[in-house]
Amino acid sequence: MRIVFMGTPEFAVPSLKAVAAAYDVTLVVTRPDAVRSRGKKLEPSPVKACAVELGLPVLEAKRMDAAAVDAVRAAQPDLICVVAFGCILPDELLAVAPLGAINVHGSLLPRWRGAAPIQRAILAGDERTGISIMRVAHDLDAGAWCRQVATPIGTKTAGQLFDELAQAGAPELVAAAAQIADGSVTWHEQDPSQVTFAEKVKKGEMRLDPADACDVNALRVQASTDAAPARCQVAGRGVRVVLATVADVNAPQIGTGEVLAAHGRVLLGCVDGALELLRVKPDGKREMDASAWAQGLHGANGAPWERA
Structure with a gap:
């Protein structure tokens, strides 16, 4: 199966490694090099650094404009895998791959759609959080999900949960892709009455x-x-x-x-x-x-x- 992988931060790296080991990753799309630490030098995103190490082709894009969508189309993906890419994906992009696009989201949807699900779960005093593998839809994090893994929060810090969920999401993404490809996947629509939104933490x-x-x-x-x-x-x-x-x-x-x-x-x-x-x-x-x-x-x- 041919995959286009889209992601940027460290959270997405375990998923990229897992997908690249299981499938043919024809293109990795990530955000451009930026000043990411206290120095003034431009640094690649963690996903770009990983992709280069794996010998995968990389496209850097600030947003998914027509040229970027054309580049994804040229990579001829069967499925697009998205993990914390960092910008809204246009409907035109979602139609490029015959099997659609799926995303690794850091919450148990429909709770905590949005930019900061892990921090919001902690701040709200939730007992547990987790990973959802979901279809990318027009509305933010509104797509149906096919796989979830839960974990207790307890006293874990946001950093510890980021690391744990990044590792948990990787095999679930690979498994979801396999189920989508062979037609055995089961989708669960989100209950609108249970939706909460995780706005960026100020x-x-x-x-x-x-x-x-x-x-x-x-x-x-x-x-x-x-x-x-x-x-x-x-x-x-x-x-x-x-x-x-x-x-x-x-x-x-x-x-x-x-x-x-x-x-x-x-x-x-x-x-x-x-x-x-x-x-x-x-x-x-x-x-x-x-x-x-x-x-x-x-x-x-x-x-x-x-x-x-």
């Missing part, structure tokens, strides 16, 4: 706030990413909170908006208890354990903490 949403409950702040930290990190100010110093937990009942009692740094622990007083910081990245410094950071917080006890 940085302002991730600011920790002493006026909020401990578990709300803890979920912000759990859902934190480089693009939208959980941040606050502690004793006037900006800090990204990388890992945190709701303090246990035996933790010292502190007032809302107060800081306690003692015995290797850093506690931030919230409206209903305390948030204990476990790993942090102070502005201008490297990431470290909160216990190491606490040693430099002399005089911070009783000082205020607030939204960054």
